[in-house]
Structures are given as C-alpha cells and as structure tokens.
Amino acid sequence: VTFLGRFDDNAASAAGTPAAPGAAIVIAGSEQEDTGQNGRSSGEGPMPIHNYIAGHNFALPQPGIEGLKSGLRSKSAGKGMTDEQARASGLAEALERYSGVFMGEEPRRRARFIDLGEDEVVDPRRCMLFSERQYAEREIWRKRASSFQYVPLPFDEQAELDWSPVWSLSEGRQKYLPSSYLYYGHPEGGRFCTADSNGCAAGNTLEEAILQGFFELVERDAVAAWWYNRIPRPAVDLDSFDLDYVRALETFLARHHREFWVLDLTHDFGIPVMAAITRRIDKPVEDIVFAFGAHFDPRIALTRALSEMGQFLPAVLHMPSDGSGEYAYPDPHSLEWWRNARLADHPYLSPASELPARKISDFQNLQSDDIAEEVRCCQQLVEERGMEILVLDQTRPDIGLPVVKVIVPGMRHFWARFAPGRLYDVPVALGWLDAQKREEDLNPVAMFV
Template sequence: PRCADTRRRSSRHCWTAPATGRRCCGRPRSRWGRTRQGRRSPRWSRRGSSGCAPPRRPRPPWPPRRTGTWPASTAASRPVKWPRPGYGWWRCPAPIRPGCTRPCGSPGSASRRTATRPPSPSSCARTTSTRPSKASAPRCAPRACPGCSPHGGRRPWVARCSGRTPGRAGPVCPRLRGHRRSEALLQRHLGLEGPAGRPAGQLPAGAAAAAQLAALETAKWLAGIRHAGQSAVHVLDTLRLTTDAHPVAALPQCPACGDHELVARQVCAPFVPVSRPKANQDSGGHRALTPQQMLDRYGHLVDPVTGVIRDISRARGCPDFVESYLSGQNLAMGAASLAGLRAGLRALSGGKGVTATDARTSALCEAVERYSGTRHGDEPVVVDSYAALGPAAVHPRECQLYSERQLSERDAWNATGSWLSHVPEPFADDRPTEWTPVWSMTENTQRLLPTSLLYFGQEPAADGLCADSNGNAAGSSPEDALLQGFLELVERDAVALWWYNRLRQPAVDLDSADDPYVDRVRTGCRRAGREVWALDLTSDFGIPVVAALSRRVGSFPEEIVFGFGAHFDPRIALRRALTEMGQLLPAVAPGRDGANYAINDPEAVRWWQTATVANQPYLAPDPSAAPTLAHGCFPSHTDLRDDVTAVTELVRERGMDLLVLNQTRPDLQLPVVKVVVPGMRHFWPRFADGRLFDVPVALGRLSEPTPYADLNVVPVFV
C-alpha cells in the first residue's frame, strides 16, 4: 500500500485505520512493531498530517504485553495482546482462534466475556489449544464438552495437551464440572453463557508464572518434545514453591478421538455372567477381589483436580469403634434448586466397614457408583410413547409403586417439602419419553425403561420421573456388582414390609454371633450410654436381612438410630447393619443438645427428637419370638456366577423380572450396574397394591392386610 504523505512503498506499512478508512503515516513497520532501524514505533504514527491520525481508543500501558503467534504454517491470526493484571480491560484486536495461545483463567475468559470471542465447538474443544504443525502425529480433535452451556454461545475452556497417539491425554472438563455443582447451578439459573465469575484471589506474579509455564510447555510440545508430564495438569503452589501433578486419563468414549458409541454398545449388549471364584468371603461380603486389591487397582480415581473423587477422608466425630469415610458429594441427590443444592452438599457419599481399609474401599466404590449412574450424554435412548412401544417397555408405575390415592393427593404429599415423600405427576402413556435398554436376566431378552428412572440428572425430567440409588451398586466384577445391587433391593423391600406395616419382628441374638466386631460395637455404645439391639427382617426371599438399632438410655430424647444389612451369610448381614448404624452415630454424638445435629435433614431431626421405643413399639423385638441369629435358606456357593444364577431363579419363582443395566464407564473400568425388579418395594413411602400388603399375610405376620389409613407415614430417612 502507498502512504498518503510519503512516496515510500512497502508491504509492511501501518495498516488502514479501521474507523476512518484513512491510512496512517509512519516508518515501515516489522511484524513485531519495530522499525527497520530496530527502534519501537507506535501502533499509530503521528508524523503525518493531522487529518490522518486515527481516533483514540484504549491502549495498554507501555510496553504492551504480547504473545506471539506460531510460525506462518500454523498461525491463524495476528498476535493477541493481554492486559497486565490490575490495569483494566480492552477488546482484543483479533479473535481467539486455534492458532493463538491463552493461559487458563487469563483475563477475558469469564470475568470479562466481551474481551474474547471463543471459537466454534467444531473447531476448538473446551481447551486453549494450539494448531499442531504438519509434521505432528494425529491428535484428539477439539470438541466442546456437552452439557456445560445449555444456553449456547461462550463456554468455559480447560487447557489440554495431546500426545503423539490419539487419546493419550483426554479433556479434564467433565471431571472438573463434577466438582463444581454449585457453579453449574448458578450458571443455569442466572442464564449465564459462561461460568459464574469469582473474585480474583491471586497475585500478578503467580498468574504470570503460570502463563509463562503454559507458554513454555506449549512451545516444547510444538517442538516435538514429549514427556510424561504432558499427560497431567500441574498446579503451582507459590506459597510453598511446590508443584503437584494430577494425571489426565484417556477417554475411550471420547467423541473426537475415541469411540463415541462405546457406551451405547456396552449398554445394549446382553449381560452374560462368567465364572468369578470368591477371593474374599470375610469382612463386608463375598468378592472377587479383596478390599486392598480394590484400592490398589482403582485408587488413581481419587484426585482433587482430575479425579472422579476429590478425596476420601474419615468422617468427623466418629467414635473409635466406627470406621466411616466420606468421598465427596452424593450425585444421586439432584441440584435443581438452592435447597436441593444445599441438601446435596451436605449429603456426601460415604463408606463403612469393619476395618479402615474396608471403609475406604466402600467410600470409593459408592462415589464411583454415583458418578457412573449420572447421565453423561452418550447413553442410548429410544424416544417414543409407552403405548407405541408395546410389551418391550416396562411401565414406570411398576417400578415407582405409588398408589392411586397418593397420586390424587400428590399436592398434600409434596406440601411437606420432603424429597423422600415426593409424589410425581401421573405418567402419560401417550407422551413421547426417552427409554433406555436394560437386560432381562429371567427372560434373556432386552426390555426398555424410562431413561430418567435409570440415570441421575441435574434437571428434573420432562416426564416427571426421577431416578434414585435403589439397586445401584459397584463391585469387584460385573457379577459382584449385580449381586450387591440385588441384595440392596432385597434389604429395602424387607425394611418397607416391616416399617410401614409396623410389624413386630424377632430379635437377633447378638451373643450367638460370636463376632469380635459385634462385641466391639456393643462395648463402645455402652460406654457412650447407648443400648444396641438387632431385628431379623428376613422376608419371603429367604436371604437374611437385619436391622441394627441403638438408643440413648436414661435420658430424653432417645435419639434412635438404625442401619440395615442383607447378605447370603447372616453374620455378614449383621455386620453390614451395624456398620450402617455406626454412620449415624456421629450425628447424635454425646454433648449435642438436641438442636444442633450434624445432619440437617428435617425428617431425621424430627425423629431423633420425638421417637421412642414406647411410642414406636415395632422397633422393639417381638417378645413372643425367641432370639436367634438371622435365618435364611440361601445355599452357599464358591463362585459368584452360581450366586447370580440362584438369585435369578428366586426372582423367576415369584413371577417377577430381574433387569440389569450396565453403567460401567469405559474410562474408569470399575464395574457398576443398576438392578431393577419391578414390584419390589423401595423403603420410601410408596403404597401401591402388591407385596407391601400381601407378603406379611403370606408369612403369617398379619392375619389380614394393613388398611391404607393405618400405614406408617414416617419415611425411612437412611
């Protein structure tokens, strides 16, 4: 171009002023803003006539910060300038594109969204990425993370490095999003296109060091340097001058570099049990691996940045005879409102056991179970109405089991504000609904259940259905997970029969258990001024089910706590009930005044302050029945596959269907399933006709079904 006030010709003159269309006068400039003599020249020269000076606009302090682009073969735009911290903001002269670099959390990402214009999801993933050189090996194609910005537009970005082999380093966004449920709720309800801004809590030196390290690692990657640290997120602690590496695992189901249909094929595949000899028949159950082996194999899933679980820590206030550990938020509790979020933040996933290793393993498995049971967007669905699907579909009322009277009085039930007693709207058979395939173990065929009954979600489903954790289980193998999920169904079904009918059950003879752990719990509770007893709740399935209870003696309120357990071995069922009861003991620990419980659940607080054995006599053992160890007629096996076959026959004999959904996540590889048996009861108040009224009569515990008006209206709050 030719300058208006000079005869020089150069391809590197200052460009045309964008606002006026006039050319700027000045010396020829190089690409980096210097004259040919090596001296810096201003962006807009004032040497020419006054009419050629462009309009003023905000400028950075001198000298401006610059981040250069990569070589011409990979550059996608001009250099992008960023402000120094504390000097204010201005619009970038060029849009952010894959050829430009930007440190994570740098100005312009969230606190001032007008400063950047992110690329389209098809060209750049939730990452500040660089365009690789032509000599680079294939890498994971960038892709926006689904579900993070329901309003579209700008989205939060997370840095990612790629290795020589596709998928060596995967995006960390899904893991980080799982640790920031409160921010996601604010983003959704405030209608923000990006994450909610937060006050800057850093010094300029720390931000600059992080930016320089990020730029250095990017340059090394472009130069072909590969090392193990590139598959990790590094955290720089400027207070202690230390760095922590948080590994980033590959995502086999990544929609860009992996197999996006992997989860769908896994869900639709038949569930075929294989031989799994029992390696551990002590402690908490019959498993294919010991608790220590489980920790060694899956301990890498615990990480505060890139892990599924932030950490595993011992629960506060636990007595010395209780082993209880917490492992992050309980994703089974939705966060569609502020009240739900607060309840979910208080309700943590947890694990219990006879030993600390057992409890840590239990906490790890429960957290992974909740994570795997959350909908991620790659699950197979069929959208159609129940009426159009035919016999392959299972009606949701067969699983939820609300009575017609509850549905007609749903406003009164929901007015209590209890999420345990919530009654949804009646299901419309002609309304299009999302359905997910499940495998029928009894019929060896595929069935369909509403997706919203199978996966936890952040938003309430349009059909009014909501998933719960009943039947969800993780295990050392798929067979182990199936058995644990089925045992939970048996346990809660038996609890519902006892609790809502107020049945008097025989006591479990704790002396005959001959178990050091049982003696330890009884001694510890006695020192704390509490009494312990157990009830035999075994139902028509013949699998031992135990309820363990404890109350404060010699004072009011009695603060009754309870826990439940089911297993083929009655001694293990008793242990499970005692360990679950122990999880509630810190909430009613000595020294509390009855108004400051560790758990804020209204149902639990009301129960602890008012319930006594005198006004709830079904909590006490049946005086007419002799105490025995929990009985059962389930045969003993040495292989988990034989147990699966046996429980399948139990369900078939009772005219029910054993349905299994494989929820194992390919990137975790820890087996997780959801087991559903339509007709079996949840221990929440659901009063449809069926087992709740028929089984107590069939077992001889009642002479006739309990009238609806006489059912126990207090929900089980465990």
C-alpha cells in the same frame, strides 16, 4: 486406584470388562475366597466405627426448589468393620454414583409408551409403585420438602420420552425403561420418573455388582414390609455370632450411654435381612438410629447393618444428656425423628417378645464359591415369585469400575411407595399379619434414610 477389599465384604477379585449399556449380559463364573470376616482380626481397638465421605451424592433426587430446601446429604459415604473397608466402600460408592449420572451419550430412543411393543417395554409404574392416592395427594407430599418423599406426575402413556435399554436376565433380551428413571440428572427427571440409587452397586466384576445391587433390593423390600406395616420382628441372638466386632461395638456404645439390638427382617426371599437399632438411655430424647443390611451370609448381613448404623452415629454421639446441643446432620426429617421418636411410641422397633431370638444357625446361608451361581440363585428366587430381573450396565469407559442398576418390577423401595402389591401381600402370606392393612393405616413416618 487400588481397592482394598471386595465390596461385598469378601476378599478382592479380578476386575471385569465394561459392557455397553443395554447390551446382553452374560454371567461368568469366578471363584470367591472365604469371607474371613469373623471380627477377630480387624484391629479396630476402642473405636469400631469407620466412616468416609467422598464426592457428591448424585443419587439424591432434587427436583426443583423442594430439593434445595430439603437440606439432604450431599456426599457419598462408605462404612466398614475396618478403616480399609470404609475407605474402599466410600470410594466405590462415589464412583458408582458418578457412573449413573446422565451425560448425553447413553443409548436412547424417543417414543411414546403406547407406541412401544408390550414385549419390549417395562411400565415404570410397576417399578416406582406410587399409589393412586399418593398421586392425588401429590401436592401434600411435595410440601414435606423431602427428595425421599417426592411424588412425580402420574405417568402419561401419550407423552414422548427418552427410553433406554436394559437387559432382562429372566428373558435373555433387551427391554426399555424411561431414561429419566435410570440416570441421575436426565432432563426429564422429576416429571414422571426420578432416578434413585435403589439397586445400584459397584463391584470388582459385573457379576459381583449385580449381586450387591440385588441384595439392596431385597433389603429395602423387606424393610418396607416391616416398617410401613409396623410389625414387631424377632431379635437376633448376637452372642451366637461370636464376633469380636459386635463386642467392641457394645462396649463403645455403652460408653456413650447407648444400648443396641438387631432385628431379623428376613422375608419371603429367605435372604438374611437385619435391622440394627440403637438408642440413648440416659435422657428423655432417645436419639434413635437404625440401619439395615442383607446378604446370603448372615454374618455379613449383620455386620453390614451394624457398620451402616455407625454411619449415622456421629450425628448424635456428641449430644449432652440435658437435651441441649445441635445434631451434626441438618436433614429436617432426621432431626424431627431424633428430637421426638421414643421406643414406647414405635414398638415395632423393639424385638417381638413372643418370638424367640434368632441364632446364626436359624438362618439359611445361600453363599457359594461361584458368584455366577449366586446370581443365578437370585434370578431363580425372583422368577419363583412371578417377577423379572433386569440389569442396566452403567459402567463408564473413563472409570472402568463395573457398575449396574438392578431392577425387579414389583419389589418395593423403602421410601413411601404405597401401590398395591408386595407391601400388603407378603406380611399376610408369611403370617406376620392376619389381614392386609389399608393404605391409610400404614406407618405415617415415611422412611427417611
């Protein structure tokens, strides 16, 4: 397999050497080439949307009949500013998901939580972050028939479970999490824990995979703070980025009677996080589509959000203006959103009118020419906020593509996870809200992408 581009949207770099799961992870330096992603030489022509699907999406948890009824997407997907980027992205995601499937050969130990030492075990409740109310209303969540909103049983400290090793970059030693939290399809999955792809990433090197997995954690943590608290955020001044890709996308969407804009969701980590949003403007049903991106380089954060938005557009672009027709994506929660959501009913999707648009010069760019230094920067950002960064190396010897799952207990998935913590604390600390919201006042629309 020849990969056609760096998975972080940069130029290709050398492949890394697989490590044993739970082994010590040593961050090695490597030079990165300039991004070259200025949007001026992509050669896309009139169609700036590039998508591929590949293989089965093992990362969608489908516990029992609820998963079968939910109709969720069954493929991995890739996107990019160019056809080559999209193909590489789709193949990499398929291999990433395959590498995370439980095969029975993963290192495990059988134990009860209460029998493991405090210094060697990570409480999975700090990673999942379900609230006591969610556990109490578990049956209500289950009836929604969405794997994205599945609430497991309350964690039982007395239960004997499989535990697998992860490596703490922060403490330089091995720790344990339930195997069912770490690997798709583990026999105990869906009981107390269910594996998902949050923080999972492939890369040309182990360090690159860690970096991309961490960016996903930051993206979803920021999205959760914005979405569930329904906080209007400033627009991104797209003209200041001066990207031909953005102009081509604007022209393309206008032909389909759509407008689009981008919000700045950057939160306390200071890493650029953006939300790209588009809606139909020629019919009452607005077919609102949104997607997200995060990266040290604000240009890459922007193009990631826009190209990911392009992944969802084929489901709605063909819809006629009279409101007839069938959407091309059968997920019931997406269909409910497209058929009913209006910008007027979800004002947090619009740019905050009282805040100035954010120019490219307003964003901090922490990217360097040393990927190991970038990983250390991520580690420092985590530890400054009183948290710990953990890494599971999921690289498979039969594949050889470096794949990791990055875990930061305390950081929030953008699915509905309502335990106390950053979801409530960060918006107040940043001045986005005057006071914390109550759980019952959070956005009733659970994130469904």
